[in-house]
Amino acid sequence: MPGSVLVTGGAGFIGSHIVEDLLRAGYRVTVFDNFSSGLRENLAAFDGEVEIVEGDILDAEALTAAARGKDALSHQAAQLEITKCLEDPIDDMRTNLVGTINVLNAARIAGVGRVVNASSACIYGQAVDPPSQEDAAPHDPNWSYGASKLAAEKYAQIFSNDYGFTVHSLRYGITYGPREWYGRVLTIFLKRLLEGKAPVVFGAGEQLRDFVFVDDVVRIHRACIESGLRGAQSFNGGTGIATSVSQLARLACEISGTDLEPVTENVQPGETSELVAGRMRLPSELGVMQLSPAKVQRVFGLTPKVTLREGVQREWEWLRENPHRWTTMSY
Numbered sequence: 001m002p003g004s005v006l007v008t009g010g011a012g013f014i015g016s017h018i019v020e021d022l023l024r025a026g027y028r029v030t031v032f033d034n035f036s037s038g039l040r041e042n043l044a045a046f047d048g049e050v051e052i053v054e055g056d057i058l059d060a061e062a063l064t065a066a067a068r069g070k071d072a073l074s075h076q077a078a079q080l081e082i083t084k085c086l087e088d089p090i091d092d093m094r095t096n097l098v099g100t101i102n103v104l105n106a107a108r109i110a111g112v113g114r115v116v117n118a119s120s121a122c123i124y125g126q127a128v129d130p131p132s133q134e135d136a137a138p139h140d141p142n143w144s145y146g147a148s149k150l151a152a153e154k155y156a157q158i159f160s161n162d163y164g165f166t167v168h169s170l171r172y173g174i175t176y177g178p179r180e181w182y183g184r185v186l187t188i189f190l191k192r193l194l195e196g197k198a199p200v201v202f203g204a205g206e207q208l209r210d211f212v213f214v215d216d217v218v219r220i221h222r223a224c225i226e227s228g229l230r231g232a233q234s235f236n237g238g239t240g241i242a243t244s245v246s247q248l249a250r251l252a253c254e255i256s257g258t259d260l261e262p263v264t265e266n267v268q269p270g271e272t273s274e275l276v277a278g279r280m281r282l283p284s285e286l287g288v289m290q291l292s293p294a295k296v297q298r299v300f301g302l303t304p305k306v307t308l309r310e311g312v313q314r315e316w317e318w319l320r321e322n323p324h325r326w327t328t329m330s331y
């Protein structure tokens, strides 16, 4: 099975885990990344094993050149900072939609038969009957980021139908683990705990989220690369378990081994926190994000392996060894 894979966004958090997994499985891997949020440090352990092409997915020619001769494309590059997509939805659309169309076109021109496309749980928007099932749940994004990811999935389907190649879109939940970027709720809790400060929960902390450890989405990703399934398909990358933000804060406190307890701050969506410097509570927040893992289990026989406790413990240990990684907040 091993062949060659081009990974866009391979220097990022999830992309670098995908690169690591593919290399371990014997694939030849090329990363295509503009290093806007990705880091060479994420690939340092694979120096000499991975080819790195510095380029932008908006540069269709360079992307197509990099795609030539590859057996599969794994498209992970994206603009995923929600505050940036609120400020500049056109830039978000350009990177996430035009960039994905460029990847699909590159696959078509270069004759690559298989594409795995990083989508997002955000395409569902507010869950109506959780856990959301890929082919049954309404697709009603709350943020333009989710709209660009949903449109990208639709283009993937159209390209697959028209040109006969296979595209699997993976709708990741809140993916966490070593090399995660700093800016989301778990990272803010862990960094505060490392600094001896209590985690701050905005409001009642009742929002439910599907937190999935990065190794579990990487296993689904490889199944997509290796499956004999053809055509356009979408899969959730989640656990089916919904955890509230306040439960997560308590778990983070326990794992840190401190006697700190979460504190609450009355910050409304769209308002800025006084306790967590510069942090705005995102507007149009979801009440529930919970992804059914049933289709992935049925099609690939995979179930999530890493519990939230074990995964947060692993991220905490990585953070303690790499505190320099979380100095600038992106979200």
Ligand SMILES: NC(=O)c1ccc[n+]([C@@H]2O[C@H](COP(=O)([O-])OP(=O)(O)OC[C@H]3O[C@@H](n4cnc5c(N)ncnc54)[C@H](O)[C@@H]3O)[C@@H](O)[C@H]2O)c1
Residues within 6 Å of the ligand: 008, 009, 010, 011, 012, 013, 014, 015, 032, 033, 034, 035, 036, 037, 038, 039, 055, 056, 057, 058, 075, 076, 077, 078, 079, 080, 095, 099, 118, 119, 120, 121, 171, 172, 173, 174, 175, 176, 181
């Ligand atoms: N992390 C999550 O919880 C999560 C959840 C849902 C979906 N996703 C999706 O998973 C993918 C990976 O996310 P991540 O968390 O690893 O983010 P990340 O920011 O760590 O990785 C994104 C990578 O893409 C690169 N990139 C961005 N714009 C580019 C461009 N124009 N050209 C080339 N490279 C570019 C960045 O430099 C970075 O290496 C994204 O498509 C994201 O939308 C992530």
